[in-house]
Amino acid sequence: MKDKVVIISGAASGIGEATALLFGKEGAKVIVADIDIEAGKEVVKRIERAGGIASFFKVDVASAAENKSLVDFAVSTYGRLDIAVNNAGIGGEANKIVDMSLEGWHRVIDVNLHSIFYGMKYQIEAMLKTGQGSIINISSILGSVGFEGSVGYVAAKHAIVGMTRNAALEYSSQNIRINAVGPAFIDTPLLDQIDDDIKKQLISLHPIGRLGRSQEVAELILWLGNDKASFATGSYYPIDGGYLAR
Template sequence: MKNKTVIITGAASGIGKATAELFARHGANVVVSDIQEAEGNATTDSIIAAGGKASFFKTDVAKPEEMEALVAFAVKTYGQLDAAVNNAGIGGEQALIADMSIDGWKKVIDINLNSLFYGMKYQIPAMLKNGGGSIVNISSILGAVGFANSAGYTAAKHGVVGLTQAAALEYSAQKIRINAVAPGFIETPLLDALDAEMKQQLVALHPIGRLGKSEEVAELIFWLSSDKSSFVTGGYYPVDGGYLAR
């Protein structure tokens, strides 16, 4: 990935931040994107301080015009776009379906699913101009199974898998590879609201006996983005400590 340009959404913290730092260590030009400006700038500054190349661009991924502007910024700043990691997401409203608010449903679908369509809509034309590229969409283990009280999140993450497969079929012949990564429960700020007992209940769902680390997910994202995975497209790859094997 040396001297190649990558966009990473949701890069202010968690998996996105770990991925941005990993790409930078391998010499990529990293466009750090997040709606959280202070935290996004902090990620960018830490990469630069470590000798990497990075720029921050504030983006609300639920707004297509901002996703278009993000791609334009990457191309203007670094000359082309080689890879994208559509990672930004939220846990969303926790409720039974009959009790879930309409706004809560729409918000999680907008951020966790629609944003990936917006991203690819503008990322793909930019990649076609330089002969190809790689896109990694972040789904979840809940892209393959259900989870009570999280209908919006579960539906969105299932949708990510279907969207990824369709896109991979459409653009494989034009040398754009598109894959989905499915993290299990990872130690990120999304889990900060949980108490120790609830976290332990989540740990028990993973046969490996612990929650995952952002850096472990980042390693798979990086491999899928690199030329080492040149025959890999349209796939759904769990990083889940055995969650889906139960």
């Protein structure tokens, strides 16, 4: 990772934060991208205190223009873009289809799906200029199966897997690798909103007997980002504690 330039969206907390800290530790120049300015800048400080190089960029990933500005910032600040981790997302409205509000549907699709298209559009454009790159899109185990009450989230995460595969078909021959990661339920601030009984139910869905840790997902993302994964493209990598084996 030495001197590689990486964008990580949703990097102020959870999987994104763990990934940013790990890439920084490994020598990458990290753009911590998030809508949360205070938390994002704190992640930058943690990377810098550990001897790494990082910058913060405020972004609403649901905006095409802000995704372009993010890529432009990476290139103007560090000279190029080597790796992009499209991680930002929301859980969205929890309702069955009939009860799902149109606003709730559009919001989760905007943040979780449109953002991946916008990100790749401008990231690939920058990577084509240097003739190489790696993009890791964060999907979910729910990119492979359903989950009652999460129609918008499930639809977006399924679509991310398909879009990743299609993008890999289009650009792998130009030395740009594109993969998707599918975490199961990870113990992040996103799950702090649920009560203990529901959390216990979620734990029971994982044969390994616990929720995942952000650091574990970050290690997989790191591998996909570097040259050790040079033959890995167009694939979907669940990291799920056995969830999908049930």
